Amino acid sequence: MDRLGLRERKKQKTRLALVDAALDLFATQGYEATTVDQIAAAVEVSPRTFFRYFATKEDVALSLPLDGLEILLAELAARPAQEPPFTALGHALRAMVTMLEEGDLADRTRFLKAHEVIDDTPALFAGSVRRMMDNERRLVAEIARREGAEPDDLLPHFVVALFTTVTRLGFEHCGPGGVHDLTALAERLEATLTLAERSLCPGWDRAR
Template identity: 40%
Template structure:
């Protein structure tokens, strides 16, 4: 059972996280300091560093949670699904549960605004791409285990994840420049782009 002290610590962390994302998305990531975040919650800089090692860690805290959620969703997919189908269903069906998990920490709308900020801020985008490579390797290993192959000698798990990740990157870029910031919009766009992978790779694009 969670103690009063643990609940208080969680509330402080959540408040710092919300303040950080609000400041990042309104002032800009680089223009926001740790002191700004701490002041917004009326705590000391020292208190901030009890919960986050850096400003970057706060920027990616919710995304880290969503990445873990997706990895577990892939792991939980039925074994009869083909690898690409398992990845597709994990991301499409995972949005509802993901929205619920995110909203327990910060408003979903704020998370989506932060998502867009990452795309438009070079230092955050670089960190995002680095983190994505680590997640992709974890997923490739899960697929290899599901399919009973050796990821060290069989390229298919990494190839499947590379294709999937490429589609997600295109989706993120397209969504981040659009007008609709809603969850439904990014889910619909993700499904549509994933469904185009087969034709894009195998069919002739030229009109006759």
């Protein structure tokens, strides 16, 4: 039995239905070619209601990756304090991917489809970047706290910026059509992470 009331269950259901309908339409017709009215019609909901679930049209595509970042922050908080910041970020990222891999099939395909659509839609990619930078602030705050850095210290900013850059490279287009399964994505992320680690001097991410 669900602990949630009927009302809440219905809301989550229409929310997912909106995401699925939107991703399908974006994938087939393209992002700019599909209107909010179409998405709403596909779920048999008024356009006004769509905007009660998502603030903007791009939000419906970006909501999933956004959830991923929440997970990453939680994982980061769980990393041991003596771990160097960049290492901790890397492990948090790996944990996030693992969590995705353990998720249910519908969730995984939804996530992959979202990333595919985002990857070849410049407007959505831009939005994705914007979200990343919003979260960069939170990540910087967390790293600065871990390391006890001065408020105007450049190093935490540099560590986090480098990390988001590496993550972005990992998610970025991997050949025509993009990544089609999570293991390929995980491998790609691993490759970029090791490239970064190999390029940086030991101890670079800690104050000396």
